[in-house]
Amino acid sequence: MARTTSVGISERRKEGPEKLCGQAKYIDDHALPGCMHGVTLRSGVARGLIKSIDFEPGFPWHEYTIVSAVDIPGRNLVTLIEEDQPLLADRKIMHPHEPILLLAHADRAKAYEALKHIRVVYEKQEPVLTMEDSIALKHKIFGEDNVFKSYLIEKGDVAKGFEQARFIIEGEYRVPHQEQAYIENNGMAAWVEEDGTVTVLGSLQCPYYIHKALMKIFHLPEEKIRVIQSTTGGGFGGKEEYPSMIAGHAALLAWKAKKPVKIIYDRAEDMPATTKRHPAIVRHKTGLDKNGKLVAQDVDVIMDGGAYATLSSVVLSRGTLHAAGPYECPNVRVRSKVVATNTPPNGAFRGFGAPQTLFAVELHWEKIARATKIDSLTLRRRNLLKLGSVTATGQILRESVGASDVLERTVKDSGYVKKLKDYARWNKDKKKSCWKGVGLSLVHHGAGFTGSGEVYLASKAGVSITIDGRLQVLAASTEMGQGANTMFAQVASETLGVPYEWVEVETPDTKFVPNSGPTVASRTTMIVGGLVRRAALEMKAALSKEGLVLRTAADLKKAAKILCGSDLIRRFIVQYEKPGEIVWNDKTYKGDAYGAYAFAALVADLEIDKTTFEVKIDKITTAQDIGKAVNPLLTEGQIIGGTAQGVGYALLENAVYKDGAMVNGQFTNYIIPTSMDTPSMKVVIVEKPYSRGPFGAKGVGELPMDTPGPAIAAAVNFAAGIWLTELPLLPEKIFKAKNEAQG
Amino acid sequence: MKLKVNGKTRTFSGSPFKRLIEALREDFGLTGTKEGCGEGECGACTVLVDGEAVNSCLIPICQVEGRSIQTVESLGEPGKLSALQEAFMARGGAQCGICTPGMLMTAYAWIKGGGSSDRAAIRECLAGNLCRCTGYQHIVDSVAQAMKGSKKEKRK
Numbered sequence: 001m002a003r004t005t006s007v008g009i010s011e012r013r014k015e016g017p018e019k020l021c022g023q024a025k026y027i028d029d030h031a032l033p034g035c036m037h038g039v040t041l042r043s044g045v046a047r048g049l050i051k052s053i054d055f056e057p058g059f060p061w062h063e064y065t066i067v068s069a070v071d072i073p074g075r076n077l078v079t080l081i082e083e084d085q086p087l088l089a090d091r092k093i094m095h096p097h098e099p100i101l102l103l104a105h106a107d108r109a110k111a112y113e114a115l116k117h118i119r120v121v122y123e124k125q126e127p128v129l130t131m132e133d134s135i136a137l138k139h140k141i142f143g144e145d146n147v148f149k150s151y152l153i154e155k156g157d158v159a160k161g162f163e164q165a166r167f168i169i170e171g172e173y174r175v176p177h178q179e180q181a182y183i184e185n186n187g188m189a190a191w192v193e194e195d196g197t198v199t200v201l202g203s204l205q206c207p208y209y210i211h212k213a214l215m216k217i218f219h220l221p222e223e224k225i226r227v228i229q230s231t232t233g234g235g236f237g238g239k240e241e242y243p244s245m246i247a248g249h250a251a252l253l254a255w256k257a258k259k260p261v262k263i264i265y266d267r268a269e270d271m272p273a274t275t276k277r278h279p280a281i282v283r284h285k286t287g288l289d290k291n292g293k294l295v296a297q298d299v300d301v302i303m304d305g306g307a308y309a310t311l312s313s314v315v316l317s318r319g320t321l322h323a324a325g326p327y328e329c330p331n332v333r334v335r336s337k338v339v340a341t342n343t344p345p346n347g348a349f350r351g352f353g354a355p356q357t358l359f360a361v362e363l364h365w366e367k368i369a370r371a372t373k374i375d376s377l378t379l380r381r382r383n384l385l386k387l388g389s390v391t392a393t394g395q396i397l398r399e400s401v402g403a404s405d406v407l408e409r410t411v412k413d414s415g416y417v418k419k420l421k422d423y424a425r426w427n428k429d430k431k432k433s434c435w436k437g438v439g440l441s442l443v444h445h446g447a448g449f450t451g452s453g454e455v456y457l458a459s460k461a462g463v464s465i466t467i468d469g470r471l472q473v474l475a476a477s478t479e480m481g482q483g484a485n486t487m488f489a490q491v492a493s494e495t496l497g498v499p500y501e502w503v504e505v506e507t508p509d510t511k512f513v514p515n516s517g518p519t520v521a522s523r524t525t526m527i528v529g530g531l532v533r534r535a536a537l538e539m540k541a542a543l544s545k546e547g548l549v550l551r552t553a554a555d556l557k558k559a560a561k562i563l564c565g566s567d568l569i570r571r572f573i574v575q576y577e578k579p580g581e582i583v584w585n586d587k588t589y590k591g592d593a594y595g596a597y598a599f600a601a602l603v604a605d606l607e608i609d610k611t612t613f614e615v616k617i618d619k620i621t622t623a624q625d626i627g628k629a630v631n632p633l634l635t636e637g638q639i640i641g642g643t644a645q646g647v648g649y650a651l652l653e654n655a656v657y658k659d660g661a662m663v664n665g666q667f668t669n670y671i672i673p674t675s676m677d678t679p680s681m682k683v684v685i686v687e688k689p690y691s692r693g694p695f696g697a698k699g700v701g702e703l704p705m706d707t708p709g710p711a712i713a714a715a716v717n718f719a720a721g722i723w724l725t726e727l728p729l730l731p732e733k734i735f736k737a738k739n740e741a742q743g
Numbered sequence: 744m745k746l747k748v749n750g751k752t753r754t755f756s757g758s759p760f761k762r763l764i765e766a767l768r769e770d771f772g773l774t775g776t777k778e779g780c781g782e783g784e785c786g787a788c789t790v791l792v793d794g795e796a797v798n799s800c801l802i803p804i805c806q807v808e809g810r811s812i813q814t815v816e817s818l819g820e821p822g823k824l825s826a827l828q829e830a831f832m833a834r835g836g837a838q839c840g841i842c843t844p845g846m847l848m849t850a851y852a853w854i855k856g857g858g859s860s861d862r863a864a865i866r867e868c869l870a871g872n873l874c875r876c877t878g879y880q881h882i883v884d885s886v887a888q889a890m891k892g893s894k895k896e897k898r899k
Contacts, residue, residue, distance in 0.1 A: 017824060
C-alpha cells in the first residue's frame with residue numbers, strides 16, 4: 001500500500017482548540033441583537049381533542065408574540081417520510097408532549113411565566129399506551145390497524161428447515177426506550193432576512209431535512225430558506241428529525257415577531273418531549289442440526305413507534321435487516337412491524353433499530369447453548385458470516401468480512417474461555433461477596449442507507465479552492481463530536497497530497513454546501529467521505545492538467561489564480577453513483593441490503609455484589625472491523641463512547657412512562673453512565689478494507705452501540721445463574737430473578 | 744457587588760439571586776461555561792470559586808461576592824493551549840466539546856489541589872461531570888497525561 005500522509009494518522013481534531021478554550025459557539029452562545037425567547041405550550045394529555053384555549057384576562061399578552069396553527073403560512077406539517085405529524089396541534093392530540101402554542105418574549109423568565117396563564121380544555125379520550133394494546137386495536141389511532149410499517153424477509157423454506165432440526169429453541173427478548181442524552185439540549189434560533197429569507201441557526205444533524213421542512217411550512221422556494229449549523233453538543237440521532245420541529249417553531253415566531261427568536265429547551269423539556277430509541281419485543285424460534293448448525297430462523301419483531309410515523313419505517317427496516325444476526329442460515333423468515341401508541345414519537349438513536357434486534361439474536365445464543373449443551377462461542381464459530389456467505393436477504397458477501405477476525409481477537413485478548421471456567425469455580429464458593437460473570441456478543445452493522453436509500457438520496461459533496469488560496473471541503477454532513485471535520489480534511493489532504501493543516505471544512509450552511517444527505521447511518525466516512533475523495537481527485541486532475549503541483553504556499557496561491565480564473569471560488573462537486581454490483585429490491589426485500597458491513601465482538605467481564613445486586617463491569621474487550629481507521633484516535637473514541645452508551649442501555653437507563661409521558665426526564669433520575677460506571681476498555685481495530693470506501697473505510701458510528709447489551713446480559717445471567725431477557729438489568733430485577741431461581 | 748473573574752475585578756449590579764452561570768454568560772460575556780441540566784447533575788457548568796470546583800448553575804451570584812471565579816476562558820487560547828488542554832488534544836479528551844469546559848475545570852482543580860494521578864482516582868474525581876461522547880477513557884488518559892507532564896516540569 002502506498003505511504004499515506006494523513007489517512008491512518010491521528011491528526012489533531014480540527015475544531016478541538018476552540019472547544020477546549022470555550023470559544024466554540026453552541027446555539028445558546030450566539031448573541032443575537034433584539035432576540036426574543038420562544039417557549040412551547042404542550043398538551044399534557046395523551047389523547048383527546050382540544051375544546052378551547054383560554055388566555056387569562058388581565059395578563060399582559062400584548063408583550064408577547066403568540067403563534068398557533070392558524071398562523072402557519074404554508075402547511076402545518078413536520079415533513080419527513082409520512083405527512084402525519086403537525087407542527088402545532090390544531091384539534092387532535094396524539095401524545096402528552098404535543099406542541100399546541102408558541103410564545104415569545106424578550107425576557108426568558110417572562111416567556112415561561114406566560115405558560116401558566118393559559119388553560120387548554122380537552123375532551124379526553126382513552127389512550128393506547130402499549131404495543132400490545134395497539135396490536136389488539138384497543139382504539140384505532142393510525143390507519144386501519146395501528147401499524148406504521150411492516151416487513152417480511154424470506155429465505156429458503158422455514159417450515160422445511162424446522163423439519164430437519166434436531167433442536168428447536170424459542171425465546172422472547174425486550175428492550176426499552178433509551179434517551180440520547182446529548183449534554184447540549186436541543187436549541188434553535190431563527191430570523192427573517194430583509195429579502196424575506198427565513199434563516200435558522202442551531203444544534204442539528206441534518207441541515208437539508210430542516211431546509212425541506214421549512215419550505216413546506218412557509219411555502220417558500222428553496223433559495224428563500226437557509227439553514228446553518230451551530231457547534232453541536234452531541235446528537236446520537238437525537239438531533240436528526242426533531243430539530244425540524246424546533247426550527248419550524250422558532251422560524252414562525254421570528255416571522256410573526258419580525259425579530260430574531262431563540263428556542264432553547266431545558267433538560268426537563270428536552271428529555272420527555274423529544275425522540276427516544278424505539279422499545280421492542282423480539283421473538284426467536286431457531287432450529288439447529290445436531291452439530292449446532294443453523295437450519296431455520298424465524299424472527300418476529302415489534303417496535304413501538306409512538307404517536308407519529310416519523311422515522312419508524314426506516315428504523316424498523318434496519319432492525320429487520322439485522323434481526324438474523326451475523327450468521328448464515330439456509331432458511332430464514334423475519335416478520336416485523338412498528339405500531340402506533342399515544343406516546344411521544346420515537347426516532348433515531350445510534351444503531352437505529354439494530355441494537356434492539358441484535359440484542360435478541362445474540363442473547364438467544366445463550367438459551368440455545370443451554371438447550372444444545374454446545375457453548376455459545378462454538379455455536380457462533382459454526383454459523384458466522386464468511387466470505388461468500390449468503391445473508392437473510394440473499395446478499396452474497398464478496399469482500400471485507402471480518403466476523404471471524406473480530407470474534408477470535410476478542411476471545412483471545414479477553415481470556416474469555418479461561419474466565420468462563422474460573423468464574424464458574426468462583427461462583428460455587430458461597431463465601432465470596434460477589435458473583436463473577438463474562439459474556440460475549442458478535443454483531444454486524446450495515447453502513448450507509450439501506451438498500452436503494454443512497455440512490456434516492458443522490459448525495460453531493462465537494463472540495464473548493466478560493467481565489468486567495470483556501471482549500472475547503474464542502475459537505476452538509478455535520479460535526480457533532482464524532483470527528484467528521486477531521487476525517488473530511490484528512491481524506492481531502494491525503495488525496496490532494498497537501499498537508500492536513502491546509503484543508504478547512506466549510507460550516508454546514510445550505511447557502512454554501514450541497515446536500516450531502518443526513519448525518520446518520522454510519523454513512524459520513526464511507527459515503528460522503530468517498531464523495532469528498534472523488535471531488536479531490538477531480539481537483540487534482542484539474543491541477544495536473546495545468547501542470548500544477550501543490551508543494552508550497554506559493555504553489556497554492558498560483559493554483560488558486562489559475563483554477564479560479566475570474567471567479568472568487570472554484571468548486572468541484574460530485575454526486576453519489578450506485579456501484580453496479582449493488583442490487584436491491586424494495587418490494588421483495590431481497591438483494592444487497594448494504595454496500596458493506598462492519599463487524600464487532602465484545603466481551604464484558606463483570607461482578608455482581610451479593611448484598612446490593614449492583615453490577616460492576618471490570619473490563620470490556622472489543623475488536624471491531626471497520627475497514628480502515630482514517631483517524632485511529634477518533635475511531636477509538638467512537639468505539640469507547642458508543643460502548644459506554646451500550647453499557648447505559650444494558651444496566652442503568654430506565655425511562656419510566658406514566659399516562660404516555662416520561663416521568664423521569666432529568667439527569668437526577670434518568671441515569672446515564674458516569675466515569676465510575678464505565679469500565680476500562682481494550683479496543684482492537686481490525687481493518688478488512690472495503691474497495692468502495694475511501695481508503696477502504698466502512699462505517700463505525702453505530703456499530704459499538706450494538707455489542708454491549710447482549711454481552712452484559714449474558715455475563716449477568718452467567719454470574720447470578722438467572723435468565724433475564726429484558727433491559728435494563730437493574731439490581732432489583734436481578735434480585736427478584738435470583739430469589740425466584742433459588743425458589 | 745464586586746467579584747474577581749479570571750483575575751479581573753468585575754462589578755455586578757443585577758439581581759443577587761441570579762445564578763452564577765447566567766451572570767457569567769450574560770453579564771460578563773463568558774459563554775465558555777455551559778448549562779446541561781440546571782440542577783447540578785451534569786457538571787458542564789463547573790467553574791472554580793477560590794480554586795474549588797463548583798456547579799455554577801446552583802449558586803446565586805450573591806454567594807460569590809468578593810471571591811475569585813475562574814472559568815475555562817482563563818486556561819489558554821486556541822493558539823496557545825495550556826498543558827492540560829494540550830493533553831486533551833493529544834489523547835482525544837474532547838469530542839462534541841459541550842462537557843469539556845466543565846471537565847477541564849474539574850481536572851484543573853484536581854491537579855492544582857495535588858490530586859492523585861492514579862486512574863481510579865481520576866475517574867472518581869470526574870464522576871460529577873457527565874460526558875455522553877467519550878465513554879470517559881480518553882478524558883482519563885488526557886488528565887493522566889497532563890499530570891505526568893506537570894510532574895516532569897516540577898522535577899526540572
